[in-house]
Amino acid sequence: MSNASTFIAKSTIKAGDLDHRRKINFNISKYNAAVPLGKQQFGNVMLARERAKNAKWRAIENLDKNLEQFEKLITARGAKVIWAENEEQALAAVGKICKERNCKTLVKSKSMVTEEIHLNHYLEQQGIESIETDLGEYIQQLDNEPPYHIVTPAMHKSKEDIARLFADKLGVPGGLTPEELTLVARKTLREKYIQAEVGVTGANFILCDVGGIAITENEGNARLSCAWPKTHIAIVGIEKVLPSINDLALFWPLLSTYGTGQQITSYNTIVLGPKQATETDGPEDMYVILLDNGRTNLLANTTVREALYCIRCGACLNACPVYKNIGGHSYGTTYSGPIGKVITPHLRGMNEYKHLSYASSLCGNCTEVCPVRINLHELLLENRHEAVTEGDSTLAERIAWKAWKTASLNRKMMNMGNGKMKNFIVNNVFKGWATHRANLNFSQKTFNQMWQEKN
Numbered sequence: 001m002s003n004a005s006t007f008i009a010k011s012t013i014k015a016g017d018l019d020h021r022r023k024i025n026f027n028i029s030k031y032n033a034a035v036p037l038g039k040q041q042f043g044n045v046m047l048a049r050e051r052a053k054n055a056k057w058r059a060i061e062n063l064d065k066n067l068e069q070f071e072k073l074i075t076a077r078g079a080k081v082i083w084a085e086n087e088e089q090a091l092a093a094v095g096k097i098c099k100e101r102n103c104k105t106l107v108k109s110k111s112m113v114t115e116e117i118h119l120n121h122y123l124e125q126q127g128i129e130s131i132e133t134d135l136g137e138y139i140q141q142l143d144n145e146p147p148y149h150i151v152t153p154a155m156h157k158s159k160e161d162i163a164r165l166f167a168d169k170l171g172v173p174g175g176l177t178p179e180e181l182t183l184v185a186r187k188t189l190r191e192k193y194i195q196a197e198v199g200v201t202g203a204n205f206i207l208c209d210v211g212g213i214a215i216t217e218n219e220g221n222a223r224l225s226c227a228w229p230k231t232h233i234a235i236v237g238i239e240k241v242l243p244s245i246n247d248l249a250l251f252w253p254l255l256s257t258y259g260t261g262q263q264i265t266s267y268n269t270i271v272l273g274p275k276q277a278t279e280t281d282g283p284e285d286m287y288v289i290l291l292d293n294g295r296t297n298l299l300a301n302t303t304v305r306e307a308l309y310c311i312r313c314g315a316c317l318n319a320c321p322v323y324k325n326i327g328g329h330s331y332g333t334t335y336s337g338p339i340g341k342v343i344t345p346h347l348r349g350m351n352e353y354k355h356l357s358y359a360s361s362l363c364g365n366c367t368e369v370c371p372v373r374i375n376l377h378e379l380l381l382e383n384r385h386e387a388v389t390e391g392d393s394t395l396a397e398r399i400a401w402k403a404w405k406t407a408s409l410n411r412k413m414m415n416m417g418n419g420k421m422k423n424f425i426v427n428n429v430f431k432g433w434a435t436h437r438a439n440l441n442f443s444q445k446t447f448n449q450m451w452q453e454k455n
Contacts, residue, residue, distance in 0.1 A: 003332060004355035011326035011359070020156060020327060027155045028318050034261025035315075041253060041263045052254055053372045056309035059208075059241040063299065066208040066241045067290060073211020077273030079286040087117040090291050094119065094200070094233060095126055097287060101231055103128055103197040107189075109215075109222035110134035111202030112150060112312060113237050113291055116334040119200070130200075131192045133221035135185055142169045148328035150335065151259045151314035156327055189221070199229035199283070203236040203271075204255065204311070207245045212272040213288065214242075216252055216265045223269055232274070232283040238290050239298075239308040245270070251311065258371040259313040294347035303382050307342045309372045316366035316376055322359050331356065338366035338376045345383055351392045357383035400430070411448060419444035 014020060042048045059066055071081040084090035098106065106128055108114060120141070123130040132141040136153035140146065143165055147153035154162070159178050167174040172184050201222050203213035213234055215222045226232040242251065248268075256262040275282035298308050317323045317337030328336040333344045333353070341356040357380045366376040387393060407413045422442040427434045434440070445453075 003352050007330060007332055007355055007359070010330040010332065014327045014330050015325045021325065023156055023158050024324055024327065027152070028324060031261060031318050035257065036261075038253075038257035038261045038263055041257070048250060048254060049371055049373050052250055052311075053306075053309060053374075055243060055247050055250070056311075056372055057306075058243050060239065060299070060305065060308050062243075063238065063241060066243070067206075067238060070206055070208040070211050070241070071290075073208075074273055074288060075211075077211065077276065079273040079288055082287060082289045084289050084291045084293070086293050090117050090235060090289050090293070091119065091122045093287070093289055094235075095122070097231065097233060098123070098126065098128055098198055101197050103231075105129045105131070105192060105195045106198045106200060107131050107133050107192050107196040107225045107229065108200035109202070109217065109225040110137050110153070111200070111235065112147070112334060113202050113235050114200060115147060116293065117235070117291070119235070131189065131196070133189050133192070133219075133225055134217075135182065135219060135221075138185055138189065139165065142166070146329070146334070148336075149314055149317060150312050150337070150339075156329075193224050193228045196229045198231045198233060199225035199227075200233045200235065201226045203234050203240055205248065205251060206236060206241045207248075207270065208241055209244045210270075210272065212245070212270050214248055214252075215269045215271065216255060216267070217269075218260070218262075218266045220267050223267055226269075226271060227282050230283055231285045231287070232271075233287045233289065234271070235289045235291060237295060238292055239295055239310075254371045255311050255313050258315040258369070297346045298343060301346065304342065304346060304379050306374050307339065307346075307376075307379060309374055310339050310343075311372060312339075313371055315369045315371065319365040319369045321361055321363065321365070326359075331359075338380070339374075342374075342376055342379045342383065345387070350383070350387055350390060354383065354387035354392050357381075357387070415446050415449055 039045050075081055082093045084093060106123060108119070108130060110132070114120070120130045120132075132138045134153070137147065139154040139157065139162055140148070149155045157165075159181075162178075162181055163174060163176050166172050166176065166181055166184060170184060170188065176184070201215060204216050205214040207214055213236060215226070217223075226234070242248070252268055253264055256265045271286070274284060274286040295308065298304055314337070316339050317328070320337050323337045331337075331340055333340050333348070333356070335344060338360070341359060344356055345353040360377065360380050362377050362380065364377045367374065367378070370376060419442040423440065426442070427439040
């Protein structure tokens with residue numbers, strides 16, 4: 001099946017799943033209640049969002065210089081920077097590092113970019129045990145599922161679902177409380193930290209003026225993953241650059257407020273390299289893999305470039321009526337929701353993923369809630385336009401729109417068919433509308449005809 005037909009099949013099933021809708025609406029309702037409280041820390045939240053967008057604009061417009069400055073500064077402290085043009089190069093780099101260190105166990109913190117390159121699957125093929133240490137990601141790994149959501153990977157699961165999963169996979173008693181389940185995971189994961197030769201993290205931001213990466217989290221697992229094993233590998237998308245370390249005072253609160261409704265997350269860490277001679281803690285070796293993997297396609301597209309401003313807060317997913325009905329897994333991509341629909345066609349091919357840009361009501365709620373004010377709904381329209389201009393539309397679609405345009409620009413043709421004829425064509429020839437909706441019912445006369453009769 002094509003990606004489009006798979007998407008339609010999955011979303012059709014999930015849209016009718018009332019139990020799924022109950023769970024996701026419950027979790028998003030808690031998020032919706034928390035975010036307004038988090039926003040109270042800003043004297044002028046719109047001004048904060050505008051400043052954040054301007055900062056990301058400066059970062060992306062000077063991306064080449066910023067990344068080179070970052071590399072120069074962090075390598076001066078002993079870290080090694082690897083430039084990966086695509087998924088294969090990134091995986092090969094991780095595989096080489098792990099082989100050199102005879103790695104058998106690897107711990108990793110939550111990272112969407114490692115999901116993007118399918119790191120766990122690759123490591124499994126290399127005979128390396130890769131353990132997700134974020135609780136939500138760990139739950140998804142136990143259930144052999146990818147993340148459901150950018151920020152809260154197991155949002156679609158209830159506490160009863162997780163209790164059954166732990167009982168099945170870990171052999172613990174059934175019906176444990178969330179607190180008890182967390183302690184079970186903590187005990188299991190702490191043992192893995194001790195065993196691991198290599199730790200992998202992502203990064204929320206690249207700080208080019210100091211040569212460091214910034215990581216924000218609520219569980220402390222990222223700190224353990226980068227500090228406990230002897231080797232730390234950070235895999236980061238090249239778009240994560242911030243112009244200055246001082247921008248964190250704006251971006252960390254914005255990310256936490258729009259991500260979870262908190263004023264600030266529990267753990268906020270800046271990593272400037274491996275353990276220095278004067279330090280007692282930290283990894284002996286640190287590698288930073290800067291991943292392109294299609295991001296320069298977005299960079300080259302001046303219209304859609306602002307999608308690179310995304311700070312991965314997940315707010316647009318929580319606001320999207322389509323996401324709330326079909327769920328994260330229906331998209332069949334690493335990045336779901338409005339931001340996923342915008343960037344995936346450019347990261348993985350417009351022809352294969354143009355259908356995602358049509359899975360939108362264009363209500364604009366995603367743009368309304370984006371902390372860096374990305375015009376997401378307009379970019380979805382731009383993707384549709386590009387798909388057509390690049391010739392990725394079907395012959396039937398081109399003929400249909402040509403006929404519509406011709407008829408719409410000709411008053412005699414508009415008045416020619418009565419309501420009965422128009423109803424037949426729309427509801428029987430073009431069947432897409434009526435598949436899940438009531439039939440359209442055109443007026444027997446056009447407005448033009450009624451106006452002429454009246455006057």
